[in-house]
Amino acid sequence: MLIPPHGNTLVQRVAEGAERERLRAEARALPALTADLDTLLDLENLATGAFSPLEGFMDREALWAVAETLRLPGGPVWPLPVLFQRRQRPRVAVGEAAAIRDASGRVLGLLEVTEVYRLDLERLARRVWGTDAPRHPGVALLYRKGPWAVAGRVTLLEPVPHAYRAWSRSPAEVRAEFARRGFATVVAFQTRNAPHRAHEYLHRLGLELADGLLIHPILGRKKPGDFDTRTILEAYRVLVERVYPPGRVVLAGLATAMRYAGPREAVFHAIVRQNFGATHFIVGRDHAGVGDYYDPFAAHRIFDELPEPLGIRILKVGAVFHCAACGGIASERTCGHDPRARTPISMTTVRRLLREGRRPPPELVRPEVAEVLRVPPPDPRP
Numbered sequence: 001m002l003i004p005p006h007g008n009t010l011v012q013r014v015a016e017g018a019e020r021e022r023l024r025a026e027a028r029a030l031p032a033l034t035a036d037l038d039t040l041l042d043l044e045n046l047a048t049g050a051f052s053p054l055e056g057f058m059d060r061e062a063l064w065a066v067a068e069t070l071r072l073p074g075g076p077v078w079p080l081p082v083l084f085q086r087r088q089r090p091r092v093a094v095g096e097a098a099a100i101r102d103a104s105g106r107v108l109g110l111l112e113v114t115e116v117y118r119l120d121l122e123r124l125a126r127r128v129w130g131t132d133a134p135r136h137p138g139v140a141l142l143y144r145k146g147p148w149a150v151a152g153r154v155t156l157l158e159p160v161p162h163a164y165r166a167w168s169r170s171p172a173e174v175r176a177e178f179a180r181r182g183f184a185t186v187v188a189f190q191t192r193n194a195p196h197r198a199h200e201y202l203h204r205l206g207l208e209l210a211d212g213l214l215i216h217p218i219l220g221r222k223k224p225g226d227f228d229t230r231t232i233l234e235a236y237r238v239l240v241e242r243v244y245p246p247g248r249v250v251l252a253g254l255a256t257a258m259r260y261a262g263p264r265e266a267v268f269h270a271i272v273r274q275n276f277g278a279t280h281f282i283v284g285r286d287h288a289g290v291g292d293y294y295d296p297f298a299a300h301r302i303f304d305e306l307p308e309p310l311g312i313r314i315l316k317v318g319a320v321f322h323c324a325a326c327g328g329i330a331s332e333r334t335c336g337h338d339p340r341a342r343t344p345i346s347m348t349t350v351r352r353l354l355r356e357g358r359r360p361p362p363e364l365v366r367p368e369v370a371e372v373l374r375v376p377p378p379d380p381r382p
């Protein structure tokens, strides 16, 4: 028996068969809105239930309830905006349907328009990201997408084309895989990075505690300087196929953009993993943080400050490092040695070594993983 989704029902708004053909024909006569890839990925996540209980893009009431109270109006906890933003006021009518298409003009979904409204972007940025600084990557993206929003329930007509389609799995598919393997408890591991030894430590923690481990890297937009998605997936494939016990790890991609919203994004990531059937979620130090915008442990504390606890259980993990005196990977909770014996493990260090043409040492990155890492472009200036 798997954990129920957030809000108890897995949203299913994917049109199929004759219904899909009928809607596709109807869509030709509808006003069309062209969406960027981030928004199209959200369309699919809404329709497949990854964002349950949301069924569409947020209206003003839902947006501000989420921003101010961390919950949907009259509903469960929800931490982040899910918006269909526009730079100009869109020419669609409330109460009617609109087609959602990609840049090539292909119609991928439908929107039942319930509201068209103007966003107070700076106020929203302050509430959700804790800053209105345009150099914050999450805030920059919010501003760039424009001050208008269209709200409404969506229907997906076609899977959204993207480069890593082969790695995408819907919540129903991942849940079916857990059921097939007989997993009742699953620890989910969110990542936007290639795996180093500290990540491995967390994977093993999950494998000790639960029936299975879901490694669920973000396939959507990341910031410049992060490893590219293909490299990340290849590096994880090495771990799953050559290191971890067969049958205990599910590796699937989550096609959604990083928002870099720190603690609120940690809650979002947890809820989404519950929708995929995970019972536990690992939250490390500075989860979904960027630069020094967030206290490294704010992403732990927020789970104790929510208006109600989530169904998924949160495994809070502190800083993980290599300790020469321990002779291996340890954490603040497991090592009592002098901090001078410890080597912090960070991808920033690994990327720097790679850029200098050096191999990261095996205490930082497993050699067979280091082999597949390609140097990403330099980190942008903060």
Ligand SMILES: [Zn+2]
Binding pocket: 323, 324, 325, 326, 327, 330, 335, 336, 337, 341
């Ligand atoms: Zn130690």
